[in-house]
Each structure stands twice: as structure tokens, then as C-alpha cells.
Amino acid sequence: MLEVKNVTVKYKNIVGVRNVSFKADSGEIIGFIGADGAGKSSTMHAIAGVKRFEGEIIFRGQVYHSPKEAEKIKPQLSLMPQGLGLVLYDNLSVKEHFEFFRNIREVKRDIEYEKRLLNMAGLYEFQDRLAGHLSGGMRQKLSLILALLPRPKLLILDEPTTGVDPISRRELWDIVDGFRKKEGIIALISTAYMQEAEKMDKLLLFDEGEVIARGKADELKESIKDYTYEGEIESEDCFSFNNRTYSLKPLNLKKASPLLEGVFFVNALKKGKKNLKIELEEKEAKLSEVVVKAEGLTKKFGSFIADDHVDLELKSGEILGLLGANGAGKTTFMKMLLGLYPIDEGELYLLGKRIKSYEDRLELKSKIGYMSQRFALYEEMSVKENMEYFAKMHDLSPKETKEKIEYFSTLFGFKKYLNDFPKDLPLGINQRFSLSVALLHEPVVLFLDEPTSGVDTIARATFWKFLREIKEKWKISILITTHYMSEAEYCDRVVVLKRGKKIVDDEVKKLHEKFPGLSFEEIFIKYYEGSA
Amino acid sequence: MKLGVVKAYLKKEFIDLWRSKMIVMVYLIPMMVVILFGYGIRMEVTHSRTVIIDRDNTKMSQEIIRAFSTTKYFDTKVLNITDNEALRLIKQNKADLFIIIPHNFEKNLMHSRNAEIAVYIDGSFPLRATTLEGYVQGVFLNQLEKNGVKVPFKINQRNFFNESMRDENGIIPGLIGLTMLIAPAIIAALLIVKEKEAGTIFNFYSSPVSKIEFLIAKLTPPFILYSFNTFILFLIAVYIFKVPFKGSFLLYFLASEIYIVISIGIGLLVSIITSRQVTALVLTVLITVIPGFLYSGILMPISSMTGESYIEAHMFPVMYYNHLLYDAFLIAQGFNSPKNVEYFFILIFYAAALLFIGSLLLKKELK
Ligand SMILES: Nc1ncnc2c1ncn2[C@@H]1O[C@H](COP(=O)(O)OP(=O)(O)OP(=O)(O)O)[C@@H](O)[C@H]1O
Ligand SMILES: [Mg+2]
Numbered sequence: 017m018l019e020v021k022n023v024t025v026k027y028k029n030i031v032g033v034r035n036v037s038f039k040a041d042s043g044e045i046i047g048f049i050g051a052d053g054a055g056k057s058s059t060m061h062a063i064a065g066v067k068r069f070e071g072e073i074i075f076r077g078q079v080y081h082s083p084k085e086a087e088k089i090k091p092q093l094s095l096m097p098q099g100l101g102l103v104l105y106d107n108l109s110v111k112e113h114f115e116f117f118r119n120i121r122e123v124k125r126d127i128e129y130e131k132r133l134l135n136m137a138g139l140y141e142f143q144d145r146l147a148g149h150l151s152g153g154m155r156q157k158l159s160l161i162l163a164l165l166p167r168p169k170l171l172i173l174d175e176p177t178t179g180v181d182p183i184s185r186r187e188l189w190d191i192v193d194g195f196r197k198k199e200g201i202i203a204l205i206s207t208a209y210m211q212e213a214e215k216m217d218k219l220l221l222f223d224e225g226e227v228i229a230r231g232k233a234d235e236l237k238e239s240i241k242d243y244t245y246e247g248e249i250e251s252e253d254c255f256s257f258n259n260r261t262y263s264l265k266p267l268n269l270k271k272a273s274p275l276l277e278g279v280f281f282v283n284a285l286k287k288g289k290k291n292l293k294i295e296l297e298e299k300e301a302k303l304s305e306v307v308v309k310a311e312g313l314t315k316k317f318g319s320f321i322a323d324d325h326v327d328l329e330l331k332s333g334e335i336l337g338l339l340g341a342n343g344a345g346k347t348t349f350m351k352m353l354l355g356l357y358p359i360d361e362g363e364l365y366l367l368g369k370r371i372k373s374y375e376d377r378l379e380l381k382s383k384i385g386y387m388s389q390r391f392a393l394y395e396e397m398s399v400k401e402n403m404e405y406f407a408k409m410h411d412l413s414p415k416e417t418k419e420k421i422e423y424f425s426t427l428f429g430f431k432k433y434l435n436d437f438p439k440d441l442p443l444g445i446n447q448r449f450s451l452s453v454a455l456l457h458e459p460v461v462l463f464l465d466e467p468t469s470g471v472d473t474i475a476r477a478t479f480w481k482f483l484r485e486i487k488e489k490w491k492i493s494i495l496i497t498t499h500y501m502s503e504a505e506y507c508d509r510v511v512v513l514k515r516g517k518k519i520v521d522d523e524v525k526k527l528h529e530k531f532p533g534l535s536f537e538e539i540f541i542k543y544y545e546g547s548a
Numbered sequence: 549m550k551l552g553v554v555k556a557y558l559k560k561e562f563i564d565l566w567r568s569k570m571i572v573m574v575y576l577i578p579m580m581v582v583i584l585f586g587y588g589i590r591m592e593v594t595h596s597r598t599v600i601i602d603r604d605n606t607k608m609s610q611e612i613i614r615a616f617s618t619t620k621y622f623d624t625k626v627l628n629i630t631d632n633e634a635l636r637l638i639k640q641n642k643a644d645l646f647i648i649i650p651h652n653f654e655k656n657l658m659h660s661r662n663a664e665i666a667v668y669i670d671g672s673f674p675l676r677a678t679t680l681e682g683y684v685q686g687v688f689l690n691q692l693e694k695n696g697v698k699v700p701f702k703i704n705q706r707n708f709f710n711e712s713m714r715d716e717n718g719i720i721p722g723l724i725g726l727t728m729l730i731a732p733a734i735i736a737a738l739l740i741v742k743e744k745e746a747g748t749i750f751n752f753y754s755s756p757v758s759k760i761e762f763l764i765a766k767l768t769p770p771f772i773l774y775s776f777n778t779f780i781l782f783l784i785a786v787y788i789f790k791v792p793f794k795g796s797f798l799l800y801f802l803a804s805e806i807y808i809v810i811s812i813g814i815g816l817l818v819s820i821i822t823s824r825q826v827t828a829l830v831l832t833v834l835i836t837v838i839p840g841f842l843y844s845g846i847l848m849p850i851s852s853m854t855g856e857s858y859i860e861a862h863m864f865p866v867m868y869y870n871h872l873l874y875d876a877f878l879i880a881q882g883f884n885s886p887k888n889v890e891y892f893f894i895l896i897f898y899a900a901a902l903l904f905i906g907s908l909l910l911k912k913e914l915k
Contacts, residue, residue: 065912065913067914090754090755105746112563
């Protein structure tokens with residue numbers, strides 16, 4: 017029903033994707049997986065008719081070769097582009113978005129259906145809130161249900177679950193799944209969550225602008241089972257992540273059942289890529305035992321309480337995961353710690369110092385690094401210029417700056433993008449260099465708001481390795497939010513927020529002892545649904 | 549065209565203009581420009597410190613000096629100094645201009661020989677300098693005419709119609725023309741580029757919304773909003789600056805509406821080639837301000853332009869609108885003058901052409 021023949025997408029001086037061909041039948045969900053910048057979005061844009069391409073696409077008998085010819089299929093199509101709520105108007109409320117999309121797509125109001133969508137996204141009670149005031153994940157969910165609103169026959173979702181919490185991710189999946197069975201739609205979905213990818217009917221694995229493998233998740237996993245071992249080790253010739261090690265050479269380790277993400281690692285190894293060694297020099301840091309101490313921090317937006325008397329302690333040399341569903345108040349909490357939002361109630365101590373005014377923060381500035389969820393980069397400057405700019409703000413010498421840029425761009429693999437503008441880059445690449453910006457001035461405390469959302473598996477593995485290394489060698493304390501429950505395993509301790517209230521504050525080890533045999537995701541859901 | 553789609557887009561556009569406070573910009577900026585510049589320019593050109601060096605010492609030269617001393621535009625001092633000393637006065641900012649009436653000035657004039665006077669004006673503020681130049685010419689002109697002398701120098705057209713020699717009369721309509729060129733273009737460009745920058749442009753690209761629907765939705769708001777501005781600016785000119793309005797309001801209004809379309813058309817073109825708001829803003833200002841100033845008649849009357857600049861002036865729509873604007877305010881020939889009719893149609897042509905080109909170039913796809 018959908019037939020893509022030899023599609024190539026070119027940009028000014030690079031090829032986005034080359035010779036992609038595949039077929040999809042109605043009722044099928046096709047998953048696009050692959051590294052950031054591998055060509056998934058380019059393919060989606062071509063099929064959605066918003067980007068010029070070479071080749072031919074046929075959907076339900078309609079043939080098109082260009083965006084212009086694709087006009088005729090647009091009434092049957094919904095595209096959700098990548099990014100946190102990219103298609104939303106900050107000054108329009110949730111309700112107004114529904115009205116706008118209903119009208120421009122010329123769909124009749126179906127109150128029952130809309131109610132279901134809103135409930136599913138957990139936005140029913142927030143219909144009057146402006147999109148600009150929604151949390152990152154809430155924005156993402158709103159974009160998704162707006163894409164579903166016109167009941168499209170061809171649904172193209174570019175990383176729809178980036179930044180969406182585990183519970184909502186399951187609900188989202190259910191709705192898309194139910195939808196395709198009932199209405200026989202074709203859905204093309206790219207994702208960085210391999211659990212999701214496993215559920216899709218067919219997967220296309222993209223790498224460097226080409227589809228290098230395809231098939232069901234099981235078939236892909238089968239293809240790497242000879243290279244998968246249990247446990248994690250440190251070596252140049254193999255990659256380790258999520259309690260698995262992937263190696264082309266035989267290892268003296270127990271074989272394990274492969275995870276889908278292993279496909280990326282094995283592919284990288286086959287291409288002769290080395291696992292980057294990260295070895296930092298030991299640094300002595302004299303820090304107080306507790307670097308952040310929040311007592312009863314509270315934030316209100318009008319009558320809505322985003323954070324309700326939250327206590328939190330971040331100890332020196334610790335990675336603390338701040339978890340919770342979308343809209344639970346994680347970003348708001350971090351912003352209070354940083355002074356980006358005034359604190360309505362409660363007391364805050366940073367590095368042993370009571371924070372009352374702006375002046376109190378000034379001298380701490382050089383000690384704190386922050387990476388925001390919707391990055392605060394300058395769109396008018398290239399990646400390199402951005403980094404130079406921030407380096408200057410922190411009084412780094414030109415020589416130091418150059419070294420740092422070289423170091424981080426190699427470490428996180430964005431060297432070839434240094435002269436591009438943030439806007440033109442895949443989300444995952446932007447995440448990486450935002451993180452580098454937060455690290456430039458060698459802070460002792462790091463606040464990271466969903467640094468790995470939308471970042472591909474290999475980069476996430478590198479990233480976590482780096483975090484653990486700076487924690488151990490430099491004694492940096494890290495407060496991090498994430499919706500990857502598997503990443504929570506890398507934290508020393510987690511704090512879980514639910515609707516602005518703290519419901520868990522415990523060591524990861526202890527939680528596992530409490531619930532033997534459960535994955536962290538299962539533990540999280542247990543707490544969240546109130547059954548623990 | 550699907551009306552429901554256009555309506556939905558328009559509603560969103562207005563809500564956004566209102567909540568993002570962009571609406572303040574729409575009204576405040578043109579008003580501020582006209583009022584501030586209007587006052588600013590007016591204050592600069594009264595009481596300019598003038599040094600007259602009279603080397604002729606005749607009845608006529610005395611008369612000229614008297615003429616200069618009796619207007620509020622000049623604070624005259626008659627000094628007996630050398631050219632260099634006078635120049636130094638300007639450099640030290642102790643004088644704004646000096647005038648040298650040379651030896652034998654009267655005699656040369658009477659014998660219809662080339663009579664030259666030297667005028668040195670501090671050019672650090674060019675606009676003021678040009679205005680002052682016009683004044684000086686005006687005073688001489690008046691004076692010589694009284695004495696029945698046919699003058700060989702060119703007359704500033706603006707002052708010609710601006711008999712009372714009130715500067716506002718010339719400047720304010722010019723400023724209206726300038727703002728009406730810049731401001732709607734900026735808003736039109738920003739409304740589109742904003743969506744590109746945020747990513748919301750995908751709602752247009754990937755939906756069945758047609759190019760025409762999108763354009764109507766995007767260009768109508770600035771058009772309507774600035775239509776009100778034509779009234780506001782008119783009232784400011786007539787009531788605050790007391791500029792006479794001698795001609796037809798209909799002509800003023802119609803010409804302004806067409807001019808707004810032209811400006812919006814420029815904004816549309818800018819929005820097609822840019823994808824960031826800052827770039828769009830800077831580019832629009834660059835494209836509109838320079839011709840807007842040059843060919844508005846504020847700096848230099850078109851009639852005194854020669855060669856290339858004369859042709860260039862005729863290439864931009866600015867001159868045509870300003871001509872109609874001055875006619876509406878000061879001259880009042882209206883549609884009786886074939887030139888005005890011609891200019892009116894030229895404006896319509898520009899508006900149609902810009903919109904046409906814009907809608908052709910607009911693509912429903914990513915770059
Ligand atoms: N300026 C604001 N005005 C009103 N409500 C706001 C504002 N900023 C945030 N909120 C609300 O506060 C709540 C918490 O938002 P926050 O961004 O802290 O969530 P989060 O835990 O970071 O979620 P996510 O996982 O989606 O990023 C949300 O319901 C959000 O809509
Ligand atoms: Mg958040």
C-alpha cells in the first residue's frame with residue numbers, strides 16, 4: 017500500500033539518505049532505527065512530501081516524485097517532526113490547539129475521540145494551559161495526539177516518545193497499536209527506545225544514509241547473537257552497555273541473549289570503530305559532604321503547585337537520578353536550584369551556602385554546570401561558535417577553548433558538525449554538544465535535564481561512561497533526569513517525584529533488594545501506580 | 549479555497565499577535581518613529597548657530613543678513629574673520645554653519661554675472677545639513693526675488709510647496725512613507741519566519757492547507773493592522789504636527805493601502821529566503837530603510853537627482869507613494885494630475901507583482 021522506491025534525499029552539500037526502498041501494508045508499523053543523523057528523518061520528510069527527493073513513492077495508488085505531487089496525499093497524512101513539541105504554538109492553549117488542528121485538517125469534532133486522546137496524554141485537566149507552559153514530555157504528547165486527531169491513513173512519527181515517561185510510552189503504544197488494527201493505517205515510527213522498536217512489525221536499520229539491515233526485531237537480534245556476552249568490561253575492541261558486552265572477537269565470557277540495541281554496537285564494530293577510551297586524571301576536590309540541600313522547596317504557578325515541599329540532598333561525588341512522569345515537576349525543581357525560577361517556599365543550600373539572593377549565586381556560578389531540556393543554544397551561531405562563546409563567558413583562554421572543543425567533539429562524536437547551525441542538526445547531536453557546553457568550565461556540580469533524550473544508543477553508552485568517570489576521578493556530583501529506566505541503574509540513588517511530591521528517595525541497590533527480580537522500570541511503575 | 553482553514557489560521561494569528569505582545573510593536577513603533585523623528589528633526593533645525601561673513605558690505609548684503617536674523621531657524625552672528633577661522637568654529641562645534649558673502653556680490657548680481665556665495669554646513673548630521681541647506685537657499689531666494697533678481701540656482705521642490713517653510717510639512721509625510729514601508733514588511737516577514745524557526749511551519753507543509761490559504765492567513769493580519777495605522781499616523785501629522793492636509797483623503801487612504809500591500813510583499817519575499825527571525829529582521833530593515841530614506845524626498849528632492857540615482861529612484865516604489873503622499877498633504881492636485889494617476893497605477897502594479905512573485909516562490913517544503 018505504501019511503496020518507496022529508491023528514494024534519495026540530498027541537502028546542499030551532503031546526501032541525507034541514499035536509495036531507500038521498502039514496502040508497507042496497511043495495518044503495519046514500520047520502525048526506523050539507527051544512529052543520530054543516519055537518515056531516518058530525511059526519509060520521513062520525503063515520504064511526507066515536505067522535502068524534495070529523487071525516486072518514487074506510491075501511497076494507495078497515488079504516485080509522487082516531489083512535494084508538489086505529494087499534495088494529493090496530504091489529506092490522508094499526519095507528520096510529527098522530531099523535537100519537543102515542534103509543531104506547537106507557545107501562545108495557544110491545549111484546547112485552542114485542538115480547535116486549530118481540527119479546522120485546518122477539516123475534521124468534524126468528535127468529542128468522545130478527543131476526550132480519549134486527551135486522557136491518554138494526561139492533558140484532560142490541563143486544557144486551558146498554554147503550550148509554552150507545558151513540560152517537555154507534555155508537549156511531546158500533545159503533538160502526538162494532534163497528529164492522531166485527523167485519523168490519518170499514513171502516520172509518520174519522528175521520535176514521538178523522546179522525553180515521554182515510561183507509563184505514557186506504553187499508553188501511546190497502545191493507542192497507535194489499536195488504531196492501526198481498527199483503521200488499517202500505516203505508521204512509520206522512528207525511535208531510540210529499543211523496547212518500542214521490538215514491538216514493531218518490521219524494522220529498517222539506518223546507518224550513514226543507508227538502510228543496512230531490515231527485518232523483524234527477532235531476526236535482527238538473531239544476527240548478532242554470536243557477538244553478545246554477559247556483563248560489562250572495559251576494552252577498545254568491544255562495547256558494553258546495559259549489562260551486555262558486544263565483541264566480534266570471541267571473549268572468555270558467558271554468552272547472553274542479545275538486546276536489540278546490540279545491533280548498533282555490532283555494526284559499529286564491523287565498521288572498525290573503536291570503543292573510545294575515557295580515562296581522566298584523578299583530581300582532588302575539597303567539597304562539603306552535601307553539595308545541594310533543598311528543604312521543602314515549593315513552586316506554584318497560580319493555583320497549580322508544580323513542586324510541593326520537596327526535600328532533596330545531593331551528596332558529594334554522587335549521581336542522583338531525579339525521576340517522575342511528565343509534568344511531575346523535575347524541570348521546575350532544577351530551575352529553582354539554578355535560580356531560573358524564584359523559590360516560593362523552602363530553603364536551599366548550595367555547596368554549604370544558604371542561597372537567598374541572586375548575589376549568593378554569583379560566586380557559585382563557575383562551579384555549577386547546567387544543561388536544559390530545551391537547549392539554550394544560539395541558533396545564529398554555529399556549533400563551534402556557540403562553544404567558543406560559552407567558553408568566553410567562563411573566561412577560558414583561547415588555547416584552552418580550542419583544546420576543549422577538540423576533546424569533546426571527539427569524545428561525543430560531533431566533530432564533523434562543528435560548522436553547522438544547531439537548527440540543522442539531528443536532536444541527538446544537539447544534545448551532545450549542549451552537554452559539552454555545560455562541561456566546558458569544569459564545574460563541580462552538574463544539573464542535567466534529560467541529557468540523553470533523543471540520543472542514540474552508542475552515544476548514550478559513551479555519555480554514561482563519561483559521567484561515571486568524572487564522578488569517580490573528579491568527584492563531580494550530578495543531578496540528572498531521564499526517562500530511560502535502564503539508565504537509572506547507573507545512578508547511585510534516585511528521587512522520584514509524582515505530581516510535585518516526593519514519593520521515593522532511596523539507593524538503587526536497596527530498591528533492587530526490596531524487589532528482587534524486577535527491572536528498574538517495573539519497580540518504577542509499581543511505585544507510580546501506588547502498588548508498592 | 550477553504551474558508552474554514554483560513555479562518556482558523558487567522559484566529560490563531562491574531563491570538564498569537566495579541567498574547568505575544570507583538571501587537572504593541574505594530575502600533576507603538578510607527579507612532580514612535582513619526583513622533584520622535586518628527587520632533588527630533590524639528591528641534592535640530594531651529595536656532596542653528598550661524599556665522600555670516602560679510603565682505604561685500606552693500607545694501608543687499610545687509611538685507612540678507614537681516615533676513616537671516618529674523619527667522620527662528622538661524623541665530624546669526626556677523627563676524628569679520630577668515631575662512632579658516634570660521635571653519636575652526638564649526639570644528640569646535642561653536643557654529644553650525646557659516647555663510648560668506650564675497651566682495652562684489654551685489655555688483656556681480658546686478659550685472660547678471662555669476663554671483664557666488666559660499667555656505668559651509670556642519671555635515672556631521674547629514675539630514676540636518678540638507679535641511680539647513682534648503683533653508684539657506686530659501687532665504688536667499690526670497691531675498692533676491694524681492695530685489696527682482698532671476699536666480700540661477702536650483703530650487704528645492706519641497707520648500708517650494710512648503711511656503712511657510714515649516715519643516716514638519718515636508719518631513720512628516722516623508723516619515724509616514726518611510727514607516728509604512730518598513731513596519732508592515734517586518735511584521736509580515738516575522739509572522740512567517742517565526743513559524744520556520746519554531747518548527748510550526750510543518751503544520752503547513754505536511755497538511756492539505758494550500759499556499760493561497762496560508763498566504764491569506766499570514767498577510768491579512770499585517771494588512772488590517774497597518775490599515776488602522778494609516779489613520780493614526782494621519783491624525784498625528786495633522787493634529788500633533790499641524791501639517792496642513794489640503795488634498796484628498798481618499799487618495800491618501802487608497803495609496804497607503806496599496807503601499808502596505810507592497811511592503812507586505814517585500815516582507816513575504818524576505819521570509820522566503822530567510823529561516824531565522826533575526827536575519828529576517830535585519831534583512832527587511834536593510835532592504836527597506838535605505839531606499840526608503842534615499843528616495844523619500846526627505847534627504848533630497850527627486851527632481852534634483854541626476855543620472856543613476858534618478859533612475860534608481862524610479863525603480864523603487866518609494867518615490868511614487870511619496871509623491872502621492874505629498875500631493876495629498878500639501879499640493880492637492882489629486883487625480884486631476886495625470887502624473888498622480890500614473891503613479892497610482894504604478895503602485896498597484898508593484899503590489900500585484902510582489903505578491904505574485906512571492907506566491908510563486910513560496911514552497912511547501914523544507915530547504
Ligand atoms: N510557567 C508555567 N506556568 C504554568 N504552569 C507551568 C509553568 N511551567 C511549568 N508548569 C507546569 O508545571 C508542571 C511541572 O512541569 P515540569 O516542566 O517541571 O515537568 P517535568 O517533570 O520536567 O516533566 P517532563 O518529564 O515532561 O520534562 C507541569 O504541569 C507544567 O505544565
Ligand atoms: Mg522536564
